Amino acid sequence: MLPAAMNTKAGGGLFCELYWGDNLSEAWSYGPEQSSVHAAPDETALLPLYGFTLPEEPFLIAERTPQGWRIHLPPAARAERAVKGDGYAALPAADLRQDAGRTSVDLAEGMTLRLSEGQLSLRIQASVVKDQVNRLQWKDFGWLAIVSMLFLSLPVGFLVAGPTPQRMEESKARAMKMAADKEAERRKSMGLNTPLRPLTEEELGAQQDAGTDLTVPAYLRVR
Incomplete structure (x- = not known):
């Protein structure tokens, strides 16, 4: 035996x-x-x-x-x-x-x-005998149904929470405002935030000619 x-x-x-x-x-x-x-x-x-x-x-x-x-x-x-x-x-x-x-x-x-x-x-x-896989029970079908519903709801959730034309315009406006604010801060740091004004007549008269004196021979005629 x-x-x-x-x-x-x-x-x-x-x-x-x-x-x-x-x-x-x-x-x-x-x-x-x-x-x-x-x-x-x-x-x-x-x-x-x-x-x-x-x-x-x-x-x-x-x-x-x-x-x-x-x-x-x-x-x-x-x-x-x-x-x-x-x-x-x-x-x-x-x-x-x-x-x-x-x-x-x-x-x-x-x-x-x-x-x-x-x-x-x-x-x-x-030859080796493998253990038989247990069959699905009712609770397994319940979990399978829940997972399937979650998987199928993903595209709907994406459409609801995803980008729309209105949200895209709002996002674009926020980006442009942020860029303008950064440019204003840069100009302020360089002292370019004060607007220019025209010079008065006194300021114009006080300015000197930037030319240079030049001596020319007598036989040359200057126009």
């Missing part, structure tokens, strides 16, 4: 790898919907398996049971197992099942079964 830590898992698929020595040759994966896997030295078989002695073709090599996968061993193959990353070791006799001349073993969770014949080895393990 399998220890408690090695209970089989019924809902998973099956993963198979074919090695030639230490080199991976081929790999196959079968989903949870597959109830059995037959092997034969034929490319049309569900598991094309060459180099193994099979009692019949096709040979039922794996079938699903209520507890998980049951692997039927080819009669000439050497069967070993590795549990959760440990090294391969011979299958205990207590784990082998005998039924109608067939020898089989239940594939446990975390267990890799290696069937070897000559240079070929077939490694079989159960």
Whole structure:
């Protein structure tokens, strides 16, 4: 019997790898919907398996049971197992099942079964079963409706609070007033804020000619 830590898992698929020595040759994966896997030295078989002695073709090599996968061993193959990353070791006799001349073993969770014949080895393990995603509940639909309403209200809110021609004109007027105020402050700091006035006649008479005295020869006539 399998220890408690090695209970089989019924809902998973099956993963198979074919090695030639230490080199991976081929790999196959079968989903949870597959109830059995037959092997034969034929490319049309569900598991094309060459180099193994099979009692019949096709040979039922794996079938699903209520507890998980049951692997039927080819009669000439050497069967070993590795549990959760440990090294391969011979299958205990207590784990082998005998039924109608067939020898089989239940594939446990975390267990890799290696069937070897000559240079070929077939490694079989159960594929990982992911937890089923919980279905949406009524409260989830409520939150979904609220989020949808908020998302749809964004364009309306933008139209209500967004820029209008009147607001654009007001903003433009404020910008022009701010620019005029800054220009007035600049002129005041430069002393240009006092308006100009015309000069009086006295101020004009007091101004001197900016010309320069020039002495010319007598034979030149100045107009």
